[in-house]
Amino acid sequence: MKALLIDVTRCVGCRGCQVACKEWNELPAEKTRFFASPKGYQNPRDLSSKTWRVVTYNEAQTNGRFEWVFGHLQCFHCIEPSCATACPVSALQKTKEGPVVYDPDRCLGCRYCQLACPFLVPRFEWDKAIPKITKCTMCADRVAAGEEPACAKVCPTDAIVFGEREDLIAEAENRIHRNPRGYVHHIYGKDEVGGTCVLHLSNVPFEVLGYRTDLPKISLREYTKTAMQVVPHVKIGLAVALGAVSWVIQRRIRNGRDEKNGSSSGGES
């Protein structure tokens, strides 16, 4: 399974990846505004239907001095994506190669994927009469053609590298091992929500970069699994139970009536 490894210690915040993403996916520019600190240099503030990748600017303290540390917002391409579990028609699907892709021809626009995603990634085109769900596709078209995603291709410092997920995990572990003081000893995405295909390394705690660190280690699908599995049991069980109960009650009523009538005219229905 293909994946991306993002090492924020190598990122210089040039936002070349953001631009390359827009260019490859032909996304329009959007009007942005300066917003309140501490992230004043960041642009834009958040992902949107027009921006599938954002470099976040975070002022953090490392080794007793302040410096910029750059977080990366984009689809995590979970191994068991909750958006794909949520989608009633498989408009969002996990591909064997790794990317989670979207097929608008099936999509109802129910936006359950947006609710289900723990990373707030899927974005809806609120301003369109014929809207779509949008998100990073890990450049699935490029990957299918044997190319690497645009963001990894353009990154000048190799902060974003593309490869097989197992290889990248080994590489990340290696980097931590070689430079134990330079990294937080955690590969973000290795186990989060059952594992993702975008892995992050950082030199500051991940919550400083705005990443959620309270996510479960199991896929969110596990939370709905039981409820979905009992459905056929409930269906058949209820049919049998309703039949049995109605039979018992009917018998009781009939017997009661017979007794009242002095059991003279039994057997009417």
Added chain:
Amino acid sequence: MKAKSLNLLSGQSVIWFLAVLGLVLIVYRFVMGLGAVTNLSDGYPWGIWIGLDILAGIALAAGGFVMAGTVYLLGGQRFHVMARTAVLTAFLGYLLFIFGLIVDLGRPWNIWKPVFNWQHESPMFEVSWCVMLYTFVLFLEMLPSVFERYRLEKLHSLWRMMVPWLIVFILGLFTLAMTHSPQWALAMVAVLLVWEGLIRLRIMPRHAEVSILLIAAGVILSTLHQSSLGSLFLIVPHKLHALWHTPILPLLFFFSAVMVAPAMVIFESLVTERTLGYKAHLDLLHAAARVMPYLLGVYLFLKLADLVGRGAVPHALALTPQAVSWWMEMGIGAVIPLVLFMTPELIRNRAGLFGTSVLVIAGVVWNRLNVAVVGVIVRPWETYYPYWAEVFITVGIISVGLLAFRWAMRNLPIHVEGESPHPA
């Protein structure tokens, strides 16, 4: 007398006005996109349309299956006179719900896609099948009133012949869709066929007017639908506040829908008595009211035991907007009505009965809004309050429903007048 009819007339023109306003806004929404008429955002993709029109609306439509089940399966024949009204309300409720859904869906022209794209891991898939099939079942349950009204005896006998087979087919197909397993589907079909066979052999209870299998299908589909709306929120442990996110959410959704059913029946009977002049069967309403303390008691127990069991009690004691909203929900919707329903003097008069039922209804609506909107927390800077147009679209859809209900009550043999509540 004159003042009253004038009053009703102006009330009616207000409803017409709100219905038309809602429809105009809906046209505007389809031209300009959802962003133009809502405050929904990527952080809050679901707002009051989901919370009110859909989650609360479906819960309040539970009167249909609860009454039909009580009358035809659980031997509550004396409630017979109220069953048709409850089924009509449910049918109109579901039609409105689908209408509301079309407004809310981003790409409603694909609304039929779940019929062919089976994704049985998704609670939304289950929801969509339940909506389709239960609306169809309600439609079948409604048809006899239309046949009676227009004296279509041939169609009526065709209906009698076809209905059991239709039920076996749709429930079998639904089971196949939810399991991808022919064995499960065949098991479902077999159970229903045996039931229908036993009915024809006069071993299982039968009914002259209705198909027992149809009623059972309504109960089964409703049970799944009500609970699956709760299942929708199981996948968001990271967003839904701990006061509401629990593994038993589907059970709580189902149970609260059953609980609100008698309250809804009382509310509707008293409102139609007031506005349309149909006499309410007070003895039956009192019988329904006598069930309420048990339902409310069990619900309260479930809610509290769940909270204690999950160790979420501290969340209820923290001073957060969510905790305040939770206390309001529990107080107004469960604790106060429980006390009031156990106060016989209050329940015996119309105003007391009406007011207490309204509290239960408000509590369930509040609960659904809490789950869909208040309890959902994404990021500190993201908030959601409904836009005025969002509110007026909801109000417009409800107004259309009121007008349709009034028309049906006047033109279809729904309300069985003059029939003794205790058929010999």
